[in-house]
Amino acid sequence: MELDGEAFFDPWSRDTWQRELQNRIAVWIVAELGNQIAGYAGIWNVAGEAQVMRVAVKKTMRNQGLGLLLTTELIHKAWDAGAE
Helix, strand or coil, rough: HHHHHHHHHCCHHHHHHHHHHHHCEEEEEEECCCCEEEEEEEEEEECCCCEEEEEEEEEHHHHHHHHHHHHHHHHHHHCCCCCC
8 A cells, every 4th residue: 555655646545455455357466575565566357358457666666677577467467367
C-alpha cells in the first residue's frame, strides 16, 4: 500500500487491495530487492483478454527497466492463462 500511495494519485484502500488479492481473475507479481518491495504489477484475465490493472515501481528504482520487466512478465502470464 505504501508503494501504491507513492506511485498513484488515487491509491487503493486496504479493502480494495484485500478484495483484489483474492480476486480469481487477477494475477499479481511483486519484484523484491532484499526484503523490500521494488515494484508490482497486476492484470485481470477475462474471456481471453488481459487488462493491466496497475504497474508501479518505487521512485528510487525507476528508469532501470523494472517496469518493463514486470510488464513483460505479465504478458507471459496472460498468454499462459490463454489470453490473446
